[in-house]
Amino acid sequence: GGGFGGHYTEFPVKSVEDMKIFRYIFENTEVRYREDNYNKAIDQMGDLGVVSTYLLSSPYQRLVKTTMGFVRTILFLKRKPSETINFMKFLEVWDNQMYKKIANSPLKIINFGENLDADLSPPHYFEKYLIPYYEKRVKQLHKSGKYCHIHIDGSLKDLLPYFEELPFDGLEALTPKPQGDVTLKELKASIGDKILLDGIPSILFLPEYSNEELKKYTLEVLELFSPRLILGVSDELSPNGLITKVEMVSELVKEFDPS
Template structure:
C-alpha cells in the first residue's frame, strides 16, 4: 500500500452523508467511507446495564457514532416503509411465559400462529415455532402476501433527517428475497427444504406471492427520496443449492434491480454467511454492491477471491471480519486487513464490519480504523 501523506483529516461527521452519496455515484475521487455497525455492542450493554459506562456514559447510539468520528449505516429509516393490508387482518398475541409469546394472524382462510422466544442475556428474539405446519398454512401465507401493500412514510423521513443528520445516507432493507424470506421469516430452514423437495409447485406459488409483495414495496420506494436500498437477505451459501440460487434468487434480483435502477437507486444485498459457493453470482446478480461478505479468518473466502468475484463492477460494503475487533487478535492484524481492503477495493468500497462488532469487541478499535481511513483520504 502506498505511503500515506499525512494532512489534517477532512472526513468529519458533517461530511459523511455527502461522502456516502459521492462514493455510490462514483464522484468521491477515490475516498473511502468508514461506516461500521456497532449495534450489537451497544444494545448488549444497554440491555445488561441500562447505559454505557466510562467516557461514553449517557450517550445514545448516534452520539456514540459522532464521538467515534465514523459514519452510520442508517437502517433506522426502516420506519419509512409501512406495510398495510387491503383486507383488514387481525393480529393478536398471547403471553405464554416471561420469555415466550404466541402470535396469531387471522386470515379469511384461517389463523396462522407462531411462537416468538427471548432469552435473559440480550434483547434479541427468535421464532421457536414457525408459521407453517401444513399445506393449509402455506395457502394462508400466500393469501397474506397477496393482500400486503406498502407505502412511503414522509413524516418519519422528515423526523429521521432531524435525528440522524449527516451521519450517512438514509438506508433501509426490504423484505428478504423469496427463499430467504421463507427460511428466516415464515417456514424455517428445515421446513423450507422439505417443501421445496416434496411440493415445489406450492413453494413456487408462495415465492411468486412474496416477490409480488416485495415489488409493491419497491414501486413505492422508487418514488421515494431513498438513494440506496438493501435487500436484507442474510444469505448463507452453504444452506441453499446453486440450483435454487439460479432458479429463484437471481431472477428476483434482476427484477428488483431493474425497477430500482430505472429510478436511479443503488442496490445491494446482505450476504453474511459462507460465500464461497455463491460469489460467482455477484456480477450476474445486477446488484451494485454486496454487503457483509466475511473474509478469513472469520469467513470462508480470501480478500483476493472476493476481489476476483466483484471485479471492478461491484462495490464491496463492509469487509473487515468482526472478530478482528476483539483483543485476542493483535491490532496489527486489524491494521493490515484495513490497508489491504483499501488497496484492493477502493474506490468501490464502503468500509465496514462483516457483519457487526460483537459485544466483546474493543470499541476503541473503531476509532483506530477511522484514523487509518482519515489519513488515507487526506493523502489523496
C-alpha cells in the same frame, strides 16, 4: 433494532393449510412509506451519512429465514413443489406494492437484506429462485434512479462465481477469513467493479485479536478495494467488540493514501 436480536424457535408455516392462512394475512396487509420517519432519520443523520433502508427478503429467502425454515422449505420444494412455488409466486406479487413505494420514495440507496449463505442458498437454488428475482427488482429500482446493494454475510465460496454478474451496484457484509470461508483476494477477484461495503470481519474487533492484527487487515482491505469501497464491519460490531478499535480504524482511513 435497538441492539436486540431474535432467534426463531418455531416457524409459522408447517403445512399447505398454513400457507393459506399466511396468504390471507398478507392479502390483508398493506405496505406504507413513512415520510415522517424518513424526515426524522434525515435530521438525525445530518451530514454524517446517507439515509438508507433494507427490504423484506426475496420469497425464497423469506421462506428459509422467517416463514418455514431451511429444512421444511427444501422438503416442501421436493414433496409439495407446486404448492410451495405458488406460495413463493404469491409473495413475489405481494412484493410489488413494496417496490412501488420504494421506487417512488426519496431514498437513493436500497439494501436487499437477504443474509445470503451458500449453505442455505446453494448454486442450483440460487440460480433458479434468487437471480431472476434480483434482476427483476434491481432493474425496477434502477429505472427510478436508485442504487442497490445486497447483504451477503454467510458462507460465500460456492457463490463467488456469480458475484460479478449480479445486477447490484454493491455487495455488502461479505465476510472473509478468519471469520468467513474466503480470502480477501478471492473476494477481490470475484466482484469485478462492484463496490464492496464493509470488509473487516467483526471478530477482529474482539479483545482476542491485537490492534496490530486489525491494522494490518484494515490496510489490506483498503489497498485491495479502494476506491470502490465503503469500509465497515462485516457483519456487525459484537456487543463485546472494542469501540476503541473502531476509532483506530477511523484514524487509519484518514491517514491512508490510495495512490
